[in-house]
Amino acid sequence: MSAVVWAVSGMLFLLGLAAVVLRRQLLAMFLGLELMVVAAALALGHEAGRAGLAEGLVAVLLVLAVAAAEAVVGLTLVLRVHWSGRPTEADALRELRG
Amino acid sequence: MTAMLWLPIAVLSAGALSVLAIGMGATPGRPIPCGLAKGVAAAAVLLALVLSAMTPEAVRPPLLRLDMLGGSIQLVFLAAAMPLLFVMTPGDEVPPALVLGSLIGMALVAAAGSLLMLFIGLELMSVPAYLLVARSRSTRAMEASVKYFFAGSAAGALFLMGMALHFSAAHSLDLASAPGPLGEAGLALMIAAALFKLGAVPLHFWLPDVYEASDPELAGFFSTGLKAAAALLLARLAGLSQGPILSILPWAAALTILFGAVVALRQQKLQRLLAYSSISHAGFMMLAVAAWARQGQASSAAGALFFYLAAYLFMSGGAFLWLKVSGFSSREQLKGLGRVRPADAAVLSVLLLALAGIPPTAGFAAKFLVFWEAFKAGLYVPLVLAGLGALLSLGYYLGLIRDMYFDEPMTAKVISEGRQDLDTAASSSVEAALGQRALVAAFAVLTVLLVVMPWLVDGLWAGGGR
Amino acid sequence: MSQGWLTLFWVLPAVGGLIALINRQGRWTSLVFSLATALYGLLLLGPASSGAWHVPVSSSSLAFGISYLLDCDGLSLSLCWLTAFLTVVCVIASWNKDFSRGYWAAFLFLESALIGVFLARDLFLFFVFWEAVLIPMFFIIGLWGMEGRRHAAMKFFLFTFFGSIFLLLGSIALVTRHHAATGVWTWDMVALKGPSGTAGILIFAAMALGFAVKIPLVPLHTWLPDAHTEAPAAGSVMLAGVLLKMGVYGFLRVLWPVFPQLSLELMPWLMLLAGVNVVYGALCAMAQKDLKRLIAYSSVAHLGFCLLGVVSRTPEGLLGGSLQLLNHGITTGALFLLVGFLYDRGHRRGLGDYGALYKRAPWLTFFFGFATMASVGLPGLNGFVGEFMSLIGVARVLPRFVFVGVLGVMMSAAYALPAYQSVFWDAEGKASVSAIVTDLDRREAGLLWVLCGAMLAIGLYPAPLLRVLEPFLLGLVSR
């Protein structure tokens, strides 16, 4: 049973990872990030449940709270980019390099 | 006793809330007095500093514990925040609050007893940083903050997955080593996140952009405060590992030192040059952590790591502050500064000599201690590579000094262009520029005086080299 | 108590440097302080050479075995005195030029660091002073040098720093191995004993590399001609006069006592290196067209002689090599001074640029001839005594290297005299240039009288100076 859960969370994690690295739009990458966090939370929750440790479950809750905070900040930054009139593309942000 | 442990964090949180309260009180018509927010924040940090200095050693409640390493590095990043708050261009109340938030995160990392606490601390210290970077309206700052956010969150996610794997093997979130491949794999991911925060080479590409785009004093805080917390995080995690990670860490350190030094050679923008130099110094910190971990967490190696971070605080912090005070941004502007403004040139030269590790400065003592511990830990070849990295770093540190003293001053245009940034700052409050200049000079003097610090602090680490 | 006196010896010029930085009369301050240091050095002659201040090995240390430990015996004191003497000469030599305050301060800081190097008995302290010497020299070459000064200053600093990295790593390895063997953390040169076997060889090689860059041994010597050519006159006097001595001093003070047995086994290799230094330096000197580069390469050859003598570990060789250190300081110092005076007048250093200077500047010709003869090794002047005793030392140990040494002596005439003749005798040089060359004034001639007097005195009666050098060196004798 736990193998299935790990497979799912692993696959979700890799999917999110692919989204972050391959997609060009910022929002799509943002989705990828959240996907990775959720996958990890899933695995954590499952392990906590299986081992019967409340500590793990509390951890999942806190992780989700932190992810939420991150999302807020992330979205404000992406919106700032959008409002500044520049395309919210990863490649558009190339001014700083070298 | 556990109460004492929470006190610094509590004070910082109170400070943050009170700053926000002041902010709310201000109506558009009546802006809050510029120094008030910063003043309250600074007081909070100072109080936290004093309290954490008094915290007794090695308290071990389940969630929080504070050992010598954590406590001492806490001093470093709290102290790193002081110049930032002092020098930060006064605006609304949000930036001081963000700084306090980041400090809370770092304090959590320092005092963390469990992986969960580590993760929360990690995130809490990074998120405010993304916003602080985005503070100035310029497009470069916005771009940097976006890059920083995405890279930082990715690292956070990696950490989380690592934590999950570790949890599955150890069935507990405590800071204890987990047997079996899964545990090691989890630990590897977590260490990758820590290396990301520290700016180790393959994961460093975000760092130069962020340091270049943000204000110099903020970049100074990142290079000293954030890096110290990241080093502590790496140390905590490296402590858990049985062996495999420890064998690659010194090589990663050597690679980081060499790569940072080589790329910094040809940088023309000063902040970007200091960014790559901070990557090189991160390599030395990794070397110190590797030596600490391989010697069974010997207290002397912990002392070396602490002293390196403390010395780096004054060197790098001072250098960035100098950029803030002088307003220069590119290397050409430094040409001939020795004749035009000898005092500033002298201060920067002392800081650069310290960063390069030339003897009469604390930088040398720091590098010597790291070499000393690394040799005792048997990391011979990475040590020689680190030495060559130091030689390469001499290329640009001395190069800057050479430009300042041995070259003819550039045409008036470049100097004047550099000067107006200063003038705008100066025109607003001449005494602020003067105050900041005095602060930078103080940093320079400290980097020279601190050379004796290892010997003073030696007693603290149960006999240092014994 | 003795530590206090010795500390004052290196602190005095440092304080002088700080004062020179502040007040406008930089040159008077530096003259006063350099004279004070020289006189103070003389006061130490009595107690130091009698070994009254030799501090016994103690286990008390600040941390990691490091302790602030100074010691002074004949060898150290004579080198400190050479430093102080040459600094006074440099200050007086550049008296009429309008240098900024930093120039005068830099020389005092340089002197203070050099004295520190020669007095330090703790390896860590030695290393700190060793690197501290670089900073003032870097600024002297870089700020007040000739056209290519920027490049030469960087090259000088980077080369020596490369060497000192290995010196640092070697020292750390030595101390850790010493601790592993005896369980005591100490950095005291007298107490430290190096390990044998491959570890010993590796540590010896690392530290020797650090010293070799300074001597300079041939493969690592390319910084010397640039640094000498681009440094100001007084700068190259100090560079050739004292900085080159730190390398051989390192061998004498650190490597021989710490690796008594190993340095004997490695003697043939070290002598080979020294021999290559002699012949290679002489050959390169013959090919030079610039007067300063020629003297720089001749320094490479002369230091090769010092090393030959020192490596032989016989009484004559050790004393001869150490005496040659002092001789080379005086002779090459005088030569660089003269080239500096010539450059002040004719603004050229090429051999073909001048001609028939004996008409317009007879005193300059006389002193340059005198100094060239001393550097060529004319018996009766100081060069001969040092080189000859070194070669005697070599003859007693590995006779086959004597041929290299004697070849070097012969070639020294082959490059020095044609150069002397083409600048001072030949008429072909550009008449316009040598027309504006005036003779030495009273100040410059006075300086050179003192230097030539010293050359003659050491050449004719070196016994008292050898007596001062003897106590420490005879302890190193293996045979």
Place this chain on the structure above:
Amino acid sequence: MIHIPSAVILLFAAPLAALAVGFFVTRPYKPEWTHIPVLLSCAVVCACAAYLAAFVYSGRGLDGTLFRWMVAGDWDVPFGVRIDGIGVSVLAMVSLVGALIHLYAVGYMKGDPGFARFFLLFHLFYLSMIGLLISNNYVQLYLFWELVGVCSYFLIGFWMHKPAARRAALQAFLTLRVADLGLMLAVLILMGLYRNTRFAALYAVAGGIPTGVLALLGVLFVWAAAGKSALFPLYFWLPDAMEGPSPVSALMHAATMVTAGIFLLVRSWPLICVVPGLPEFIAVVGAVTAILAAVLASTQTDLKRILAYSTVSHLGLMAFGLGLGQVTAGVFHLVTHGFFKAVLFLCAGILAHAAGKSTVSVSEVGGLRRKMPLTFLCFLVAALSLGGFPLTAGFYSKDAILDAAFAHGGWAAAAGLAIAAGSAFYISRMLFLTFFGSRPEQKPIEHPHEAPPVMIVPVLFLSAGAVSVGWLGRGLARMLGSGWPKSVPAPALEGPTSVVSSAGLAAAALGAAGAYWLTMLRPSWDWQWRRRRPGLEALFFDDLGWRRVPVACVTAAVWFADKVGRVLDRDCWDAAIEGSTGVCRRVSEAGSRLATGSLSDSLWWVMIGAAALLAWAALR
């Protein structure tokens, strides 16, 4: 410490005092009076030399240390004095001839701008020559040996404005330096083996030194002597050294400096004679040098160069005599040669002085017998002495050598006769060309006047000496006996047998007749063969091709030095080190290009880093 007679101290003190007074007092204020303290010191030195000669003649001798020069622990090199037969006899000749030449130089150099500098250098040379003769160990001998070389460098190149003089000075010094290489090596080997180079000590242990080492030492001594005394391989610097003023040529390149080499061989004779075959080698070298130089002397046109080659020939003769085992004959000829060669050079100097040039060639003289009678008289006496005609000093000393040659028999006798004939031939040729009959090719100097008394008087004295010194042979042999180690056969000088002296006389007469026939009966012969076969003349001027060898060596050395110094050191090695900064720059630019600045690339790298760590952890 044995009692050192005050005469010895004075030998050093007087010249030093004169030099000090000369340099610090007279030079700055009264340059034209510099010669006064110098001449005074010459007088004192002659007196001391005479006293020491009597001291040694009466059978006493001494070998003591004045002070410890180099010291290292128990080992030391003394600065001492050794008064014995060989040292004092040569010292007597050197001091007397030197003093008279000093006097001559006062007249010769009058009006020369470098008058003070000349006399100081001249007297420094005089002092170093004296020091060389009475030093008691090899290191001290090497000290004065080199000092003599340096004085010769500054004196040959005295007239710096003349390019030929400058070249000759440098050539002389470097050749002597190459030769001194041998002496330095020998001294170092001795010091390496015995930590002591005192003559007394070495004479005592001479038997014990292994012959292989002795052979090497011997060859090195011969190499050093060859340089200083212009024997075959290294003689080419002497003819060019004639560029210096005539007193210099007279003192250095006739009487004193060139004899230093022979003196060194005699001084180390106890070490050399033990080695089988070495004396013969010296004899052969001497003979070859003598014959070659005699031939070359006969073909030169410049008066001083003829005399220079004649000196080379006679030095070869001394070495020849020495090599045949006759130490006394060698030394005796050295002493007599000092006198008559000095006279010849001084007369040549007078001729040049009259012509107002530094030197004259045969085509600028002729028939001066009546106009310069005194010079002619002195020249005649010296020429007869050089040719070895009876009643002159040269006759006795040359016959002693011939006697040894005939005793040795075979090739030695033939060589001896050839040398006798050759030297008679070239000196007679010079005599007839200069003083007898004017020839169409010759444009004698306009108004040849007799030299001023201050120049002619010393020449008269010297020519008197050139005659009378011959009778002192017996006394010289007795003097050489003292201080001579017992192990070596005591030097002796029997009178030449009638057969030998008549053979020598016949050879000399033959040479003189040949010269008379070629120069007086067919007066322009000398110029005809030069016009007809210029190639042959060029060959003779090129020392039969030998002069090209040192030139080739020097150019090879300069070429090699340039290859090492410029190509290897600057263009290869230094360029490589400078190149390394270029490599760093390229790597740095590549590194900064790696940071493309795009967000996905940096994330890509983050994932690669994490994957690498993961893989590493999983593998181990």
